[in-house]
Amino acid sequence: METANSTNYFNSHTGTRWTSGFMSWITSTDHKRIGVMYGFTMFAFFFLAVCIGFLIKLQKFYPAASGWEIIPPEWYGSFFTLHSVIMIFLFIVPGAPAILGNFFLPLQIGAKDVAFPRVNLLSYWLYLFGAMMAVVGILLGGADTGWTFTPPYSVTTRTISLFGTEFDSVSWMLTAAFILGWGTILTGINFIITIHRMRTKGMSYFKMPLFSWSIYAASWIQVLATPVVGISLLMIVLERVMPVGFFDPNKGGDPILFQHLFWIYSHPAVYVMILPSMGLVSEIIPTNSQKPIFGYKSIAIASCSIAGVGYLIWAHHMFASGMSDIASIIFSFLTFFVAIPTAIKVFNWIATLYKASIALTPPMLFALGFVFNFSIGGLTGMFLGSLSTDIHLHDTDFIVAHFHYTMFGGAAFGIIGGIFHYFPKMFGKMYSHKLANATFALMFTGFNALFIPMFVLGFYGMPRRYHTYPDIPLFTNLQQASTIGSWILVTGVVLMFITWIHGLRKGQASTEENPWNSSTLEWQTASPPTLYNFEEDPVVTRHPYDYEAFRAEVKAGTSKGARDE
Amino acid sequence: MSDQAVTAEAFHHHDEEGTRLGFWLFLFTELLLFGAFFIVYGVYRSAHLNDFKIAAESLNTGIGTTNTIILLASSLTMVLSLNAMKAGRIMLAKSMLLITIALGTTFLVIKGFEWNAKFAHDLYLQTSGAIAAGKGSPLLTPGPAMLPDGQVLFYGLYFIMTGTHALHIIIGAVWMGIVYFWISKGSINPDNAGVLERCGLYWHLVDVIWIFLFPLYYLVA
Numbered sequence: 001m002e003t004a005n006s007t008n009y010f011n012s013h014t015g016t017r018w019t020s021g022f023m024s025w026i027t028s029t030d031h032k033r034i035g036v037m038y039g040f041t042m043f044a045f046f047f048l049a050v051c052i053g054f055l056i057k058l059q060k061f062y063p064a065a066s067g068w069e070i071i072p073p074e075w076y077g078s079f080f081t082l083h084s085v086i087m088i089f090l091f092i093v094p095g096a097p098a099i100l101g102n103f104f105l106p107l108q109i110g111a112k113d114v115a116f117p118r119v120n121l122l123s124y125w126l127y128l129f130g131a132m133m134a135v136v137g138i139l140l141g142g143a144d145t146g147w148t149f150t151p152p153y154s155v156t157t158r159t160i161s162l163f164g165t166e167f168d169s170v171s172w173m174l175t176a177a178f179i180l181g182w183g184t185i186l187t188g189i190n191f192i193i194t195i196h197r198m199r200t201k202g203m204s205y206f207k208m209p210l211f212s213w214s215i216y217a218a219s220w221i222q223v224l225a226t227p228v229v230g231i232s233l234l235m236i237v238l239e240r241v242m243p244v245g246f247f248d249p250n251k252g253g254d255p256i257l258f259q260h261l262f263w264i265y266s267h268p269a270v271y272v273m274i275l276p277s278m279g280l281v282s283e284i285i286p287t288n289s290q291k292p293i294f295g296y297k298s299i300a301i302a303s304c305s306i307a308g309v310g311y312l313i314w315a316h317h318m319f320a321s322g323m324s325d326i327a328s329i330i331f332s333f334l335t336f337f338v339a340i341p342t343a344i345k346v347f348n349w350i351a352t353l354y355k356a357s358i359a360l361t362p363p364m365l366f367a368l369g370f371v372f373n374f375s376i377g378g379l380t381g382m383f384l385g386s387l388s389t390d391i392h393l394h395d396t397d398f399i400v401a402h403f404h405y406t407m408f409g410g411a412a413f414g415i416i417g418g419i420f421h422y423f424p425k426m427f428g429k430m431y432s433h434k435l436a437n438a439t440f441a442l443m444f445t446g447f448n449a450l451f452i453p454m455f456v457l458g459f460y461g462m463p464r465r466y467h468t469y470p471d472i473p474l475f476t477n478l479q480q481a482s483t484i485g486s487w488i489l490v491t492g493v494v495l496m497f498i499t500w501i502h503g504l505r506k507g508q509a510s511t512e513e514n515p516w517n518s519s520t521l522e523w524q525t526a527s528p529p530t531l532y533n534f535e536e537d538p539v540v541t542r543h544p545y546d547y548e549a550f551r552a553e554v555k556a557g558t559s560k561g562a563r564d565e
Numbered sequence: 566m567s568d569q570a571v572t573a574e575a576f577h578h579h580d581e582e583g584t585r586l587g588f589w590l591f592l593f594t595e596l597l598l599f600g601a602f603f604i605v606y607g608v609y610r611s612a613h614l615n616d617f618k619i620a621a622e623s624l625n626t627g628i629g630t631t632n633t634i635i636l637l638a639s640s641l642t643m644v645l646s647l648n649a650m651k652a653g654r655i656m657l658a659k660s661m662l663l664i665t666i667a668l669g670t671t672f673l674v675i676k677g678f679e680w681n682a683k684f685a686h687d688l689y690l691q692t693s694g695a696i697a698a699g700k701g702s703p704l705l706t707p708g709p710a711m712l713p714d715g716q717v718l719f720y721g722l723y724f725i726m727t728g729t730h731a732l733h734i735i736i737g738a739v740w741m742g743i744v745y746f747w748i749s750k751g752s753i754n755p756d757n758a759g760v761l762e763r764c765g766l767y768w769h770l771v772d773v774i775w776i777f778l779f780p781l782y783y784l785v786a
Contacts, residue, residue: 051760114584114585115580115584115587116587125566174617185591185594189588189591189594190588192587192590193583193584193586193587193590196578196583196586197580197582197583197586198583217682223593223594224593224594224597226594227594227595227597227598227600228597228598228600228601228621229600229603231601232601235605235725238690238725240693241692242690242691242692242693243691243693243696243716244690244718244721244725245714245717245718245721246605246718246721246722250614250716251714251717251718252609252612252713252714252717253609253714253718254609254612254717257604257605257608261601261604261605406634479689498688
């Protein structure tokens, strides 16, 4: 790869005795290399899970009577479990912090690395090991519990491997999730200490870019919630290997207790998924509007209050579980509180766009797509947070659509937009904007065509996780529309990978530091960044989104702006 | 891409304060991990109050008290070791550390005897394979001799929680052994005693968890 400066992170490295090749990456403690490695690994898993999702939708193309069978009924549960476990545990929970957080958090706050570089590498190894275990476990045994592992089914199900022997893939996946959890916890601790201890001179908390704020909030959730789910998952493994009856009502146990322990983590975890993407959107929108973000402090505080309120609302996943009515009412009431900081962010992004000179670059398209999709996802969440409508919509395609609107249309669009935003900084190359725009068009259309019909299907009673459906015209038409949407979406995903690979191999090499003319600190270093990020420790004197001061600095030559301005 | 490879020094960033802060956060995650166990204990205790009382009476309070005293004493010797290290008295620090390891091991041995006595009374964690093969304990598997649900849950929780705690004791003791080796090598010294301090913090955490396990299992019968 042609590179501009002789000591960027591609040709020089830290913390390893290997000087070149694969080993110099896998043993490097450089946060930039670790971020890039996470990126390649996670998007490989992402693609695998997209392919499985494609098959699941293809299965729904014709109703039961047609005899259409892409996935045999007995394998259907394994397929959606595989899809959800990979997407959630291997991609969307660790995704944005591990890829872009690792790479850009130290750059944004002017640090040389994260606080504990070797622990950071250990996190990556734990991730890799856990991921291998999960994938091998599923492929050998095909667990069919869904990603929530809810007992008693997750305790009683016995899985048969592809080779016909019994293989306990549920225990494998649970152990894998436990190991992945420790990787996540260590990353969280690392980022918190990095933010507390390693901000450069002048970088006070309220001068930090908003992506760093969102990583900070998400890290606290990772640290404070993951241990609880870790131990609950291990209890399921114990129940399978050495049964005591903890979650078995026949033996005096309480299956609802597991759901509580599980959602105490897994509800806050959805904010681990979405907060960093919100942070990325908060970077992309002011950059492409060339004006200060509206309500900087309120966005930063909203990130933290989403993390805080997110702890108090877990049981809204359990309204249909038979838990007490009083608890349901309280949790439903509290659920609405999380809409407040979330809505504050959406309003702030839209207010930033007001009277701005908007540049519709590829990352900006994804950021606007995020705001659109996420608003739908958030508002349909209100339906599900209300007790009475939730009883009607529970366990239907409606909830699947809602979840994907927040997690794919929201979180994943944010990560992908973030990668398009930071691509020139990470690799010193620019991808083709034409391909990237086409990627967005396909993904946005395909995504909405896929999931809007599922809202309607769910409303009319199509249960989730069903292998097939009766031949009712309404169902058949909507299912087929949804499946056709999945084809468009998958084409978009494939084109996204083509855009990136094309950008890496044939993209215009560019040493331009700040192609989007962004005012935040990470754009002031070289592209790709030098070994220790900055030639000398930067000193911060102004607000991160103060574009007026930034333009004056560019004019005076003290900051680097876009060269064609 | 690495033809003109530049070998660079690893990034050295030593921030004792930050490391300590990070370690406290890690300790907090350990507390949360046990916290989930304590929630499970609390829920089942309230659901099966009588059974929990009956089962708890079968635990030997004398042994529990002895182990509590041993662990508290080991926390003291741990602190003495750190103090001696800070005062530059390496030999004293090393011997205090050795005593701590010995006390930890004694705790484990006593725990082992205690568990063994339970095994002798057909109380243990049995594998699903053994149950399926009909070789399960008559007290814990469905049958005429089976204990009430609450007592089975009590013993299950007892083995899992004290077992997880014992695992932490083992990790702590092994870590102390490594620290002892590093002190001998001189890489831990009065000017650089951070690792010893963090090892001590971990040991105190293990102690604190026992301080909660002890009354819940032995005293509130």
